[in-house]
Amino acid sequence: MSPAPTSPASSRTTRLLVLLAAVLLLGAVGTYSVLHAAGRAARVNQQQAGGPPVATGSVTLAHAAGGPQLVFRSMAFGPHRDELSTVPVDHPDAVRTASGVKCLRFHAAAGTGICLRADHGAVQDTYHAVVLDAGLHELKSFPLSGIPTRSRVSPSGHLAAWTVFVSGDSYGGTNFSTRTSIVDTRNWRLEDNLETFTVLKDGQRVQSQDVNVWGVTFADDNAFYATVATGGQTYLVHGDLAARTLTTMHQNVECPSLSPDGTRIAYKHRVPGATNDVPWQLYVLDLRTGVETPTAEQRSVDDQAIWSDDSTLVYSLPGDNGSDLWTVPADGSGSPRELIGDALAPAFLG
Known part of the structure; x- marks a missing residue:
């Protein structure tokens, strides 16, 4: 049918x-x-141009459950550029966790962070030094008189320091002026300009209008080291916060960084006869013996190096996206190697 x-x-x-x-x-x-x-x-945002993978999440300056952390300003192009980001110290190529907090310069210790920040205005940018708690929340903000260049927090987290360029934007030449400040995070007492401290050289007070101070590194909550420039020379100085003095110790030292055990200073050493484009090599000074040791890094380092431990230095060099972090032994042995690309202003925590 x-x-x-x-x-x-x-x-x-x-x-x-x-x-x-x-x-x-x-x-x-x-x-x-x-x-x-x-x-x-x-969950994971793959940065442009084959950059590192980044996940948004929580970043802490306290001891992390996953072990020691490396916190830094991420320089990778993409939506998280300039944000404070973190990776495990023993796995720097891991997925980055981006905090959403942007800084030009950064350092942290003992749960306290200092973030030198740019605030973009319609006419011009302004800058602030922002003290952060362990959760990256703002505790206090201070207006800056110039372009951020250096920052440090004392081992206890009680003091924070920063340096800005008041004029000029490079340490390579001589036509620049800096201002360096220290704040006590316990009472917010601010030493706005370390150039007002008494500078002592060979037991005599330096009477000069050309004094510049930059690159603080802390020993404790009173003693610190920094660079003083005067009379065409740079000096490592020992600072006494309570006495408001800066006492010269060693010549041709810029951007000092004190080792965790307090025995050595890593610094930029100006090479005689070098050009202003590549003037420095990375050296280490033994504070007990006065012996200087050049590291195996032969390229010019324009950075305030940091110690990842008592034997290893970490510092920035120019990279494809602005800056990469490199590492080298502090005793002059070995050879430089790249630690992490597209990164600047590191702090080793936990």
Whole structure:
């Protein structure tokens, strides 16, 4: 028996139902794809130009459950550029966790951070030194009189220091002026300009209008080291916060960094006869013996190096996206190696 013929109306209805089902199915697939892609982007955002993967999340300056952390300003191009980010110290190539907090310069210790920040205005940028708690929340902000260049926190977290360029934007030449400040985070007492301290050289007070101070590194909550420039020379100085004195110790030292055990200073050593473009080599001074040791890094280092431990230095060099972090032994042995790309202003925590 032949099947009953299908009416034109019934055929049109069937086709419409099939079409509607197809549209709904495609819509569901599209919605799922968009949501899945958005969720993946929220979890891990692959930076432009093949940069490191970055996940948004919580960053702490306290002891992290996952072990020691490296916190730094991420220089990778993408939505998280300039944000404080973190990776495990023993796995620097891991996915970065980006905090959302942007800094030009940064340092931290004992749960206290100092963030030198740019605030972009319609006419010009302004800058602030922002003291952060362990959760990266702002505790106090101080306006800056120039472009941020150096920052440090004392081992206890009680003191924070910063240096800005009041004029000029490079240590390479002689036509620049700096201002360096120290704040006590316990009572917010601010020493706004260390140039007002008494500078002592060979037991005599330096009477000069050309004094510049930069690059503080702390020994404790009173003693610190820094660079003083005067008379065309740079000096390592020992600072006494209570006495408000800066006493010269050693010549040709810039941007000092005290080792964790307090026995050595890493610093930029100006090479005689070098050009202003590449004037420095990375050296280490033994404070007990006065012996200077050049590191194996032969390239010019324009940075205030940091100690990852008592035997290893970490410092920045120019990279494809602005800056990469490199490491080298402090005793002159070994050879430099890249620690992490697209990074600046590190702090080793935990």
